[in-house]
Amino acid sequence: MTELAGQPPIVHETPLAARHASLGARMIDFAGWEMPVQYTSIVTEHRAVRERVGLFDLSHMGELFVEGPAAAEALGGAIVSDPSALAVGRAQYSMICAADGGIIDDLIVYRLADDRFMVVANAANATAVSDALAERLRGSRAVLDDRSLAMGLVAIQGPRSVEVLRPHTDVDLDQLKYYAIAEGTVGGISALVARTGYTGEDGFEVFADSGRIGELWDLLLDAVRGADGVPVGLGARDTLRLEAGMPLYGNELDLTATPYDAGLGRVVKLDKTMDFVGRTALERVAADGPKRRLVGLIIEGRGIARHGHPVHAGERRTGVVTSGTHSPTLGVPIAMAYVTPTDGEPGTMLDVEIRDARVPARVVPLPFYRRSA
Amino acid sequence: MSVPNDLRYTRDHEWLRLDGEEATVGITAYAADQLGDIVFVELPDAGRELDQARPFGVVESVKAVSDLFAPISGEVVAINAALAAGPELVNSDPYGDGWMIKVKVADASQLDDLLDGEAYDALVAAG
Numbered sequence: 001m002t003e004l005a006g007q008p009p010i011v012h013e014t015p016l017a018a019r020h021a022s023l024g025a026r027m028i029d030f031a032g033w034e035m036p037v038q039y040t041s042i043v044t045e046h047r048a049v050r051e052r053v054g055l056f057d058l059s060h061m062g063e064l065f066v067e068g069p070a071a072a073e074a075l076g077g078a079i080v081s082d083p084s085a086l087a088v089g090r091a092q093y094s095m096i097c098a099a100d101g102g103i104i105d106d107l108i109v110y111r112l113a114d115d116r117f118m119v120v121a122n123a124a125n126a127t128a129v130s131d132a133l134a135e136r137l138r139g140s141r142a143v144l145d146d147r148s149l150a151m152g153l154v155a156i157q158g159p160r161s162v163e164v165l166r167p168h169t170d171v172d173l174d175q176l177k178y179y180a181i182a183e184g185t186v187g188g189i190s191a192l193v194a195r196t197g198y199t200g201e202d203g204f205e206v207f208a209d210s211g212r213i214g215e216l217w218d219l220l221l222d223a224v225r226g227a228d229g230v231p232v233g234l235g236a237r238d239t240l241r242l243e244a245g246m247p248l249y250g251n252e253l254d255l256t257a258t259p260y261d262a263g264l265g266r267v268v269k270l271d272k273t274m275d276f277v278g279r280t281a282l283e284r285v286a287a288d289g290p291k292r293r294l295v296g297l298i299i300e301g302r303g304i305a306r307h308g309h310p311v312h313a314g315e316r317r318t319g320v321v322t323s324g325t326h327s328p329t330l331g332v333p334i335a336m337a338y339v340t341p342t343d344g345e346p347g348t349m350l351d352v353e354i355r356d357a358r359v360p361a362r363v364v365p366l367p368f369y370r371r372s373a
Numbered sequence: 374m375s376v377p378n379d380l381r382y383t384r385d386h387e388w389l390r391l392d393g394e395e396a397t398v399g400i401t402a403y404a405a406d407q408l409g410d411i412v413f414v415e416l417p418d419a420g421r422e423l424d425q426a427r428p429f430g431v432v433e434s435v436k437a438v439s440d441l442f443a444p445i446s447g448e449v450v451a452i453n454a455a456l457a458a459g460p461e462l463v464n465s466d467p468y469g470d471g472w473m474i475k476v477k478v479a480d481a482s483q484l485d486d487l488l489d490g491e492a493y494d495a496l497v498a499a500g
Contacts, residue, residue: 042435043410235436304433326412
């Protein structure tokens with residue numbers, strides 16, 4: 001790593017930094033943000049979300065608003081999904097790709113009005129997405145408003161999320177479906193309440209002005225604790241999303257991967273009317289099939305597969321582990337890996353190279369964990 | 374924080390308890406806490422010769438992987454088999470049931486390279 005003299009890396013703090021410190025959180029630098037990795041223990045926080053409820057500070061995420069009479073059309077030319085097909089108040093998972101089909105970021109796109117969208121980007125990519133959107137919207141009747149630093153975000157996740165949030169909001173949670181969003185108040189504070197998340201549980205993401213997110217956190221933390229829940233750091237966020245089979249940018253997704261590689265070709269709407277950046281390259285991948293396949297692995301020997309560990313089919317190297325951990329819910333080591341497509345059928349036995357050992361691993365369907373309805 | 378006074382410590386956060394010619398080895402409460410929830414411990418087989426300050430195993434938490442370094446040279450005479458099914462013992466009882474290996478000490482003079490409890494406390498306090 002090289003740093004230019006006189007230019008120390010900028011590390012952002014969320015508006016909740018002092019609260020994390022007083023809760024005794026262990027902090028890490030994540031994508032240029034000082035974030036809590038855990039408050040007590042990753043496994044304790046993970047289980048709280050699976051069994052009860054947890055509260056997350058996600059204020060590092062990017063919130064990019066696309067507004068104007070041609071917002072749907074212009075955004076549709078910038079990303080792989082079709083935002084014009086979204087009803088107001090609904091959300092879609094999407095990606096923004098480079099011309100060669102490589103993934104710049106994965107996104108959630110919320111339609112707030114006919115002419116107004118909110119695009120939520122990963123913290124590490126918020127600037128790249130903002131720059132790409134600004135360039136791709138140029139000349140259209142739509143403008144980009146990057147409110148990443150002006151907005152805070154907290155998430156309530158877990159089976160008790162509804163009972164935690166209901167007493168504090170005027171949003172009708174019974175009418176708020178999965179992947180829907182509504183404007184309202186939480187604790188009297190103006191907020192956008194979305195039924196989305198990254199844990200595999202029911203839950204909500206609450207967006208509000210940075211200046212009010214502290215009050216919101218205090219209110220919701222009391223409510224979460226009242227339901228036997230806890231604050232949850234990025235450590236458990238990672239184990240929760242991995243059990244739920246959700247990709248993480250920088251692990252499963254990057255500029256060398258296409259949505260098809262990651263098994264997310266359904267996100268790409270090749271039949272939409274507008275042209276979009278990456279279409280030609282993605283049409284080719286869709287026709288030829290991706291060169292690799294993202295699979296789930298359960299490690300059946302001793303050891304934990306980690307990002308970067310090679311994967312073998314017999315003596316032939318077939319791919320690489322993208323994410324791996326010990327699953328707190330299943331009690332076994334799990335991983336996601338890219339492998340040669342023909343080695344990716346569930347039930348196939350592969351080997352993961354963990355340090356000096358070849359450890360047997362079984363290909364399993366994703367996700368590893370699905371909540372009961 | 375204060376660590377047991379009857380043990381010796383490495384700068385890599387292993388501890389050693391001497392009992393005659395045999396030394397029991399584990400990792401400190403500080404190390405276990407820094408790693409977080411420990412989910413896997415990889416130990417050498419009994420009979421292997423260890424070299425002081427060389428890696429002899431691996432401890433993994435949910436989030437991190439860390440090498441274990443031998444506090445002293447000698448032959449491994451026992452490993453804590455309970456850690457295979459219960460690696461969390463390293464978190465819950467690092468100086469007791471969470472022990473890792475027993476080593477037959479080859480050269481007692483190597484004990485001089487290790488820290489006493491006070492010096493180890495100072496190392497941890499200095500971050």
